[in-house]
Amino acid sequence: TAPEQDRPRERLLAVGPEQLKVAELLAILIRSGRPGESAVTAGQKLAQRYDGRLADLVAAGRAELKAISPAVEKTAYCQIMAGIELGRRVAACSEPQRVESICSPTDAIAYCRQRFARLASDAKQEEFHIVTLNTKNHVIDTHRITVGTLDASLVHPREVFRPAIKDAASSVLLVHNHPSGDPTPSREDHAVTNQLTEAGKLLGIEVLDHIVLGKGTAISIRQQ
Secondary structure, three states: OOOHHHOHHHHHHHHOHHHOOHHHHHHHHHOOOEOOEOHHHHHHHHHHHOOOOOHHHHHOOHHHHHHHOOOOOHHHHHHHHHHHHHHHHHHHHHOOOOOOEOOOHHHHHHHHHHHOHHHHHOOOOOEEEEEEEOOOOEEEEEEEEEEOOOOOOOOOHHHHHHHHHHOOOOEEEEEEEOOOOOOOOOHHHHHHHHHHHHHHHHHOOEEEEEEEEEOOEEEEOOOO
């Protein structure tokens, strides 16, 4: 029988998840290792790398995690990200008093880099999302609109503002990524921003900003 420290699932059942170390929780999510590296060893490597800065684990792409441990294959990566996202949603439900506000380009960039970390680090295609906000600039929800190259002819205002109207939003924040890693807005990015800003005026829904995400950085089109 393996030592107790090498059986994190059994420890969780015996003492509860709150008693487990980060490495053990990660090992459970990784689930199975590969020849030469167990899930426990993989969990220890990840925990050591992100010690004291677990939030950075969210932004880590699949390639980065696999470079730390070869046991983090596609399935293990998906399980880790799913576990993190589930925890985020549970926390959001249990802390309804926490309100996220976006009142400046700095706020918008900080929010998008955290909320859409996967887009900045691991997305292989451009994705276009919106964040809906109320009259106090508090975040209501986020919605993915399109996947693929951002093009003014493909991003129809109807598809963008439909969820905003459903959310009774007074404003929206536009967000998309550049898989190349360079967040410098293109001419098409500016065209989409202008098109949606004008459409929003007709609907009485302000376009606060358009954030372009790159690898480890982001740019506000409004701030440019």
